[in-house]
Structures are given as C-alpha cells and as structure tokens.
Amino acid sequence: MDSASSYSVLVDKTFWLILGSSIIMLFAITATMIWFVFKYSRKRNPNPAQIEGNAILESIWTIIPTIMVLIMFFSGWAGFKVMRNIPEDAMEVTVYARKWSWMFEYENGVQSSVLVVPVDKNVKLNLVSNDVIHSFYVPAFRLKEDCVPGYDNVAWFKAIEEGEYNLFCAEYCGDQHSNMITKVKVINSEEYDTWLVEQDTKPIGIDILSINGCTACHSLDGSKLVGPSFKGLFGITETVLTDGEERTITVDEEYIRRSIKEPMADITAGYPPVMITLPNLTDEDVDAMIQIIKDLK
Amino acid sequence: MVESNLINSYLGNANSSGLKSWIFSTDHKRIGLLYLYCMMAFFIVAMLLGVLMRLELLQPGEQFISAKTYNQTFTLHGVIMIFLFIVPGIPAAIGNFVLPLQLGAEDVAFPRLNLLSWWIYIFGAILALTSLFGGGGFADTGWTFYAPYSINTDTNVSLAVLAAFVLGFSSILTGINFITTIHRLRAKGMGFFRMPLFVWGLYATGWIQIIATPVVGITLLLIFLERTLGLGFFDPTMGGDPVLYQHLFWIYSHPVVYVMILPAMGVISEILPAFARRTIFGYKAIAMSSMAIAIVGYLVWGHHMFTVGMSDTARWIFSLLTFLVAVPTGIKVFNWVATLYKGSIQLAAPMLLALLFIFEFSIGGLTGLVNGALSTDIHIHDTSFIVGHFHYTIFGGAGIGLMAAMHYWFPKIFGRMYSEKSAKTAIGLIFVGFNTLYFPMLIMGILGMPRRYHDYLPEYQPYHMVSTIGSWILVLGITIMIWNLVRSARKGEPAPDNPWGATTLEWKTPSPPPQLNFDYTPEVQTGPYDFSEILSKDANKKKQ
Ligand code: HEM
Numbered sequence: 001m002d003s004a005s006s007y008s009v010l011v012d013k014t015f016w017l018i019l020g021s022s023i024i025m026l027f028a029i030t031a032t033m034i035w036f037v038f039k040y041s042r043k044r045n046p047n048p049a050q051i052e053g054n055a056i057l058e059s060i061w062t063i064i065p066t067i068m069v070l071i072m073f074f075s076g077w078a079g080f081k082v083m084r085n086i087p088e089d090a091m092e093v094t095v096y097a098r099k100w101s102w103m104f105e106y107e108n109g110v111q112s113s114v115l116v117v118p119v120d121k122n123v124k125l126n127l128v129s130n131d132v133i134h135s136f137y138v139p140a141f142r143l144k145e146d147c148v149p150g151y152d153n154v155a156w157f158k159a160i161e162e163g164e165y166n167l168f169c170a171e172y173c174g175d176q177h178s179n180m181i182t183k184v185k186v187i188n189s190e191e192y193d194t195w196l197v198e199q200d201t202k203p204i205g206i207d208i209l210s211i212n213g214c215t216a217c218h219s220l221d222g223s224k225l226v227g228p229s230f231k232g233l234f235g236i237t238e239t240v241l242t243d244g245e246e247r248t249i250t251v252d253e254e255y256i257r258r259s260i261k262e263p264m265a266d267i268t269a270g271y272p273p274v275m276i277t278l279p280n281l282t283d284e285d286v287d288a289m290i291q292i293i294k295d296l297k
Numbered sequence: 298m299v300e301s302n303l304i305n306s307y308l309g310n311a312n313s314s315g316l317k318s319w320i321f322s323t324d325h326k327r328i329g330l331l332y333l334y335c336m337m338a339f340f341i342v343a344m345l346l347g348v349l350m351r352l353e354l355l356q357p358g359e360q361f362i363s364a365k366t367y368n369q370t371f372t373l374h375g376v377i378m379i380f381l382f383i384v385p386g387i388p389a390a391i392g393n394f395v396l397p398l399q400l401g402a403e404d405v406a407f408p409r410l411n412l413l414s415w416w417i418y419i420f421g422a423i424l425a426l427t428s429l430f431g432g433g434g435f436a437d438t439g440w441t442f443y444a445p446y447s448i449n450t451d452t453n454v455s456l457a458v459l460a461a462f463v464l465g466f467s468s469i470l471t472g473i474n475f476i477t478t479i480h481r482l483r484a485k486g487m488g489f490f491r492m493p494l495f496v497w498g499l500y501a502t503g504w505i506q507i508i509a510t511p512v513v514g515i516t517l518l519l520i521f522l523e524r525t526l527g528l529g530f531f532d533p534t535m536g537g538d539p540v541l542y543q544h545l546f547w548i549y550s551h552p553v554v555y556v557m558i559l560p561a562m563g564v565i566s567e568i569l570p571a572f573a574r575r576t577i578f579g580y581k582a583i584a585m586s587s588m589a590i591a592i593v594g595y596l597v598w599g600h601h602m603f604t605v606g607m608s609d610t611a612r613w614i615f616s617l618l619t620f621l622v623a624v625p626t627g628i629k630v631f632n633w634v635a636t637l638y639k640g641s642i643q644l645a646a647p648m649l650l651a652l653l654f655i656f657e658f659s660i661g662g663l664t665g666l667v668n669g670a671l672s673t674d675i676h677i678h679d680t681s682f683i684v685g686h687f688h689y690t691i692f693g694g695a696g697i698g699l700m701a702a703m704h705y706w707f708p709k710i711f712g713r714m715y716s717e718k719s720a721k722t723a724i725g726l727i728f729v730g731f732n733t734l735y736f737p738m739l740i741m742g743i744l745g746m747p748r749r750y751h752d753y754l755p756e757y758q759p760y761h762m763v764s765t766i767g768s769w770i771l772v773l774g775i776t777i778m779i780w781n782l783v784r785s786a787r788k789g790e791p792a793p794d795n796p797w798g799a800t801t802l803e804w805k806t807p808s809p810p811p812q813l814n815f816d817y818t819p820e821v822q823t824g825p826y827d828f829s830e831i832l833s834k835d836a837n838k839k840k841q
Pocket residue numbers: 343344345347348350351371372374375376378379382383438439440441684688691692696734747748749750768771
C-alpha cells in the first residue's frame with residue numbers, strides 16, 4: 001500500500017514490529033500445541049505427569065512479554081508523538097465534514113471538494129463538524145482524526161509523494177457514510193500555486209453544488225439518492241408537505257430559493273426532512289445554483 | 298441405572314413437566330437451560346443477519362439492501378450478539394448450570410432472584426424486538442449508540458437503549474447471585490484456592506458485572522432522556538458533550554469484553570486438564586490473572602477513543618495500560634499450552650474446541666496489540682481490521698468457548714452423548730469458515746477499508762469476496778453442530794456419570810443430576826484437578 005506521508009514510514013515500523021512478533025508468537029504457540037498433542041496422545045503416553053507449575057518458567061513468560069509489550073508501546077508512542085507535533089510553518093486548511101461530503105477551505109478563502117496540497121509542504125488541518133461525528137482518514141498517510149461537533153481537533157501531515165490518495169470518512173455518520181469519500185491530490189508547488197489562483201478567480205461553476213455538499217444527496221443524473229435528483233427538476237409539479245399539510249407546487253425560481261434558504265419549510269413527499277441550512281451562502285451563490293439547476297434538463 | 302437417572306433427574310421429574318414448570322422454576326439447572334435456548338435462538342437470528350451483510354458486500358455497489366437497511370442490519374446484529382447473546386453468554390447459560398454443581402451446592406444463593414433475572418432478560422429482549430416495529434424502524438446507530446448521531450436519527454433508538462438498560466439489570470443480578478454463591482456455598486473443605494478455575498472466571502466476571510453495568514445503564518438512560526425530553530447531555534447544539542458519551546460508554550463496554558471472555562477462559566481451564574489427565578499448569582497464576590485482568594481492565598477504556606481528540610497525555614496513558622493487560626492474558630495462554638506437556642491427551646470434541654479457542658483467541662489477542670499501540674491504532678481504528686479483531690476475540694474466544702462448554706457438559710446436562718463424528722465434521726468446517734471469513738477483514742483493514750460501509754471501492758473486492766465465501770462455510774459448520782446437539786439431546790447414547798474422567802464435583806453425581814444435585818453431602822480434600830483416583834481406577838481396569 002502507498003506510504004506517502006513524512007511519518008508513514010515510522011508508523012509502518014511499529015506495524016512490522018508488532019505484526020512480526022505476533023506472527024512468530026502465533027506460530028510458536030500453535031506448533032508447540034500440535035507437537036504436544038501428538039507426542040503426548042493417550043496412546044503414546046498413557047501415564048501423564050502431574051506437573052503443577054514451574055516458578056522459573058512462569059517468571060520467564062511473565063517478564064519477557066512485559067518487556068516486549070513495553071517496547072511496542074514506546075514504538076507506537078514515538079510515531080504518535082510526531083503526528084501530534086504540528087510544525088510551526090504549516091499552511092492551514094480547514095476541513096468541513098458534514099453529512100455526507102467534505103469541503104476544504106484554504107487560507108485565502110478558496111473552497112474545494114477535493115483536498116489539493118503541494119508536495120513536501122507541512123499542512124495543518126482544522127477539523128470541523130456541525131452535525132455528527134465524522135473522521136478524516138487518509139490510509140496512505142496513516143492519518144486519522146475525528147471531526148467532532150463542538151471540538152476544535154487538529155492534525156497535520158506532509159505528503160512526500162505526488163499522486164492521488166483516497167480520503168474516507170471513518171466514523172459512522174448515517175445513510176451515506178460509505179459514500180463520504182473524496183481524494184487528496186498531491187501536486188508540485190508550481191501546479192499548486194496556479195491551481196489556487198485559478199480557483200480564486202474563476203466564475204462560479206457547477207462545482208458549487210459539490211463544494212457545498214448538495215450532490216451528496218441530490219444526483220445530477222436522475223438517480224434517486226437521499227433527496228430528489230436535480231436533473232429535470234425545474235418546472236415539474238410535485239407534492240410537498242408544508243407544516244404537515246400536503247400541497248402541490250411547481251418548481252420555479254422562488255421555490256428553489258426557499259428550499260435552499262429554509263430547507264425544512266417544504267418537504268417533498270416521500271423524502272426525509274434532513275437537509276441543513278448553509279448560513280455562508282451569498283445571494284450570488286444561490287442565484288448561480290438556481291441557474292445550474294435550471295440548466296440540468 | 299442410567300434410564301432411572303433420567304426419570305429422577307431435574308429434567309424428568311414426574312410432577313414437573315410442561316412449560317410452566319420450566320419458566321417458573323427456581324432450579325438453577327432449568328434456568329440455565331432457559332437462558333441457553335433463548336440465547337441460541339437469538340444467535341441464529343443474528344448469524345443470519347451477519348450472512349445477509351456479507352452477501353450485500355459480495356460486490357461493490359448496492360446488491361439488494363439499501364444503505365439504511367444495511368446500517369440497521371449491522372446495528373441489530375451487534376445489539377443481539379452483544380446484549381442478548383454473548384453478555385449473558387457463558388455465565389447465564391453454562392454458569393447457572395455448572396456453578397452450584399462445581400461448588401457442591403444445591404442451588405445458587407438466591408434461586409428466586411435467579412429466576413427474576415431470567416424474566417428481566419426476556420422482558421428486555423421483548424422491548425428490543427418491539428423497537429423493530431415501532432416508528433422509524435430499528436436503530437441505525439451501530440451497537441455503540443454514539444451521540445449526537447443517536448440523538449438526531451429518526452429511527453427508534455429510544456426503545457433500543459431502554460431495552461439495553463433493562464437487560465443490564467439481569468446481568469447485575471446474575472453477578473450478585475454468583476458472587477454470593479461462591480462466597481457462601483462452597484462444599485466443606487473447598488477453600489478459595491481449591492475452587493475449579495471456571496468458578497474463578499465466574500467470580501472475576503461477577504465483580505465486573507456489578508461494578509461496570511450500572512455505568513452503561515445510566516448512560517443509555519441519559520440518551521433516552523435526551524431524545525424524549527431534550528435534556529442536553531451529549532448533543533453540542535444543546536450544550537452537551539459527545540466525547541463524554543464515549544467515555545461513559547466505554548467505561549462499561551471495555552470491561553464487558555472481560556465479562557464475555559473470562560468465563561470462556563475458565564471453560565478452557567476445565568477442559569484442558571480433563572482431556573490431558575493431568576493437573577493444570579500454574580493454577581494460581583491462572584486464577585490471579587483473571588482478577589488482574591478484571592481490575593486493570595477497568596482502566597483502559599480510552600483505547601477506543603484514540604482519534605476523538607483526547608489530550609495526548611491521556612492517549613499515551615491509556616495505551617500503556619492497555620499493553621499491561623496483555624500480560625496476564627499471555628500468561629494464561631502459556632500456562633494452557635504447558636498443561637498439554639506430558640499429559641495423556643484425548644482429542645475429543647471439547648478438547649479440539651479448546652485448542653481451536655487458543656488458536657483463534659491468540660490471533661484476537663495479538664491483533665489487539667496493533668490496536669493498543671498509538672501510531673498503528675490511528676491507522677486501523679474504525680476499519681475492518683477492528684471488525685476482524687473483535688470477531689476473533691468475541692467469537693473465536695467467547696463464542697468458541699461456549700461451543701466447547703456445550704460439548705463438555707452436554708452429557709451432564711442431558712444425560713446423553715452427542716455424536717463425536719458429526720461434532721468433528723462441524724469443528725473442521727467452523728475452523729476453515731471462521732478464518733476464511735475474518736482473516737481477509739484484517740488485511741483489508743490494514744489496507745484502509747473503513748468499517749460500517751455499505752459500499753466500497755473496487756480495489757477491496759477480492760477480500761470481500763473471500764470473506765463472504767467464508768461466511769457460508771462457517772454457517773454450514775454451525776448448522777451441523779447445532780443439529781448434532783439438538784438431535785443427541787433426545788436420541789444420543791445414554792451418558793455415564795463421568796464420561797471424560799474429569800475430577801471436579803459435577804462429575805461425581807449422576808448424569809443428568811437429580812433435582813437437588815447430590816444424593817450425598819460433597820466434601821473436598823484436594824485441589825480441583827487431582828487425577829490420582831481416576832488414574833488408579835484406570836490402572837485397575839487394565840489389570841483385570
Ligand atoms: C455468525 C457469523 C457472523 C458473521 C457472518 C458476522 C458478520 C459481521 C459483519 C459483516 C459485520 C459488519 C461489519 C461492518 O459493516 O462494519 C459484523 C459486525 C459485528 N458483529 Fe458479527 N458476524 C458474525 C458473528 C458474530 C458474533 C458471534 C458476534 C458476537 C458475539 C458478533 C458481533 C458483532 C458486532 C458487535 C458487530 C459490530 C456492529 C456495529 O458495527 O455496530 N458477530 N458482523
């Protein structure tokens with residue numbers, strides 16, 4: 001498997017230490033067991049010896065394992081200390097975890113649904129959740145830390161190899177937990193600088209839907225997820241529940257605006273009332289979203 | 298003589314047949330069987346749910362159950378397996394039956410309390426099942442009920458946690474009952490260090506049940522109150538603290554893994570001497586390590602929380618303590634293996650299962666070292682490595698321990714023998730199926746496959762496929778095993794009083810035992826594993 005962060009090698013050392021000694025132990029225990037079972041079967045050895053114990057042996061197998069587990073402990077702790085020691089010069093990215101997508105916000109305000117970082121640069125992560133607990137997990141970096149509502153958890157890494165790596169949500173968070181997956185893209189620093197400027201200056205596009213997490217529940221291709229698909233949505237008539245009362249509406253600009261700003265006001269029949277409000281959306285953003293939905297025929 | 302045993306025994310007493318004579322019986326033997334039957338029924342249901350999940354995971358993408366149904370399925374599977382199957386587990390089913398017999402007592406100290414705890418168990422089980430059909434469907438939180446998800450979900454969490462709360466009382470009452478029984482009702486001459494090791498296991502377990510269960514009881518009640526009355530204990534939007542919930546939950550739920558495993562270790566410590574015809578190696582070390590595990594085991598719960606953002610100091614202290622509990626566990630394993638040395642070993646089904654226990658449980662324990670070390674735990678936390686690890690310990694340990702106990706005491710319980718050949722076929726299939734099912738989970742987890750995933754990236758598919766195939770082999774083995782036991786309970790060959798040549802008191806009374814256990818007042822002059830009498834009887838037989 002990829003080993004792509006500055007400390008992943010250190011973690012792997014602990015892995016090999018523990019797994020290696022475990023395999024040896026397991027083999028020794030199993031082989032001894034099988035050997036005794038054959039050698040001292042009732043046929044071969046009808047007269048058992050009644051041995052009640054042996055102080056020296058028992059001391060040995062108390063002391064040696066104690067030393068071994070202490071070594072394992074220190075090895076694990078050493079790797080962990082590096083993970084928790086956040087370098088001063090790290091660039092900061094704020095990670096917003098929410099049901100069921102990721103958003104990464106850079107120091108200059110750029111937002112992205114993929115975590116793009118320059119290679120060989122220390123990156124500090126501020127882990128934020130406003131709904132339930134999620135967990136930021138990049139196996140290739142050996143890095144995991146939870147996003148806990150009400151807590152300001154932090155983590156850091158330095159990617160040492162360019163490439164694309166999986167980023168999972170590792171703490172169970174509901175229906176689409178297993179779709180709360182994105183990528184970490186590690187690129188060289190020139191590419192990164194260009195990317196950052198591009199993101200900052202480009203007009204609002206369709207990725208505003210993924211950045212804000214809409215596409216976790218609303219598909220763009222007509223398939224049914226947690227919420228109704230955006231494809232072909234504009235202009236249709238549908239039944240909604242307003243304060244528990246059914247009524248029929250036509251999906252127009254006003255209806256979409258209201259659905260974004262007050263998601264709980266009208267609930268489309270047959271769907272759960274789970275959408276959250278996005279307090280940081282500007283009117284400009286909302287207009288852009290409406291236009292995009294209109295265009296998805 | 299054997300047939301007349303059946304008529305006079307606790308099973309066949311003329312004025313005590315019919316359902317009522319069972320469900321209102323205060324006889325510890327009947328209560329033990331009541332538990333056993335209910336637990337087996339729940340186990341079969343939860344096992345089928347497990348197979349259902351494995352089928353869904355055969356390929357990436359949605360096969361035939363939706364994400365939400367999958368989430369409810371692993372919750373129901375976990376809740377049944379933990380709260381209705383393995384926590385009552387060996388103590389309630391086998392312990393109830395065997396404990397008074399091993400002590401030479403007529404019954405437990407509080408027979409009516411014993412019956413009450415069974416009824417509370419049934420009541421809790423009914424509550425849990427009711428929540429399946431109530432508003433919103435069964436909980437979709439996982440068996441851990443983490444806040445704030447468990448506060449906000451619209452599934453029926455309230456009733457599920459209430460059920461777990463009720464079930465806790467059953468566990469506490471059993472613990473109180475056993476501890477009192479062990480202190481007060483030992484046969485004449487049986488000092489603490491002459492008790493069988495199974496009794497030691499139940500003793501350590503009893504203390505954990507009494508001290509730890511109230512913590513989870515009150516925690517789950519707080520979830521209930523938060524959901525129904527909006528009291529903000531754990532939800533940060535109401536001023537609560539979600540990490541506090543995890544602390545409270547694991548303060549119970551780590552020690553409870555010892556409620557599952559200590560009695561199983563006790564079972565193994567009975568079986569090995571009986572089938573090796575020699576005294577156990579290191580009796581005191583095994584007895585004391587049970588107590589050490591029970592005590593240190595209280596202080597390690599934080600290893601479930603290495604990624605929630607606890608202080609770094611708390612993290613390394615919990616890691617260190619976790620490693621220290623590994624030592625007494627290791628000591629037990631070494632002593633067991635040493636018990637085979639210069640024994641006279643008979644490889645009957647209970648012995649095979651005991652050896653299988655040592656193998657699978659060793660894998661469970663050794664993978665636990667990966668979880669205990671900080672840097673590696675960060676990587677495998679909440680991945681399928683954890684799912685593999687705890688199935689190796691709970692299922693490979695406690696579950697196989699229960700199977701071993703069921704075979705070992707089967708002749709005593711039913712007065713009949715099971716078929717040795719079917720038992721061995723079943724054990725072979727279980728060995729192959731179990732490892733095919735769970736070993737790939739360990740590998741996938743190291744490669745980064747998160748747990749509680751209804752869907753996964755295609756790169757993990759080979760492992761998932763092998764794992765699913767393993768589940769079929771395992772279920773086949775379990776089916777044969779259950780079929781063999783159920784059939785033999787009615788049709789098996791009549792069993793002698795002491796078919797294995799074992800030494801503890803339960804083998805010095807008829808199979809099945811009479812209603813009051815012994816026709817004489819048992820007295821004890823030696824330690825529990827003194828084979829001199831058995832061996833000299835054997836020698837005499839040969840001479841003739
Ligand atoms: C009989 C065969 C069994 C099969 C096929 C099986 C399979 C599974 C699977 C596929 C999962 C879900 C993994 C995930 O999505 O993360 C799971 C979870 C679990 N299993 Fe089993 N299992 C079996 C037996 C047992 C036994 C005997 C126990 C305990 C006594 C047990 C306890 C659990 C628990 C506690 C969970 C976690 C549920 C949660 O995440 O909330 N299982 N099992």
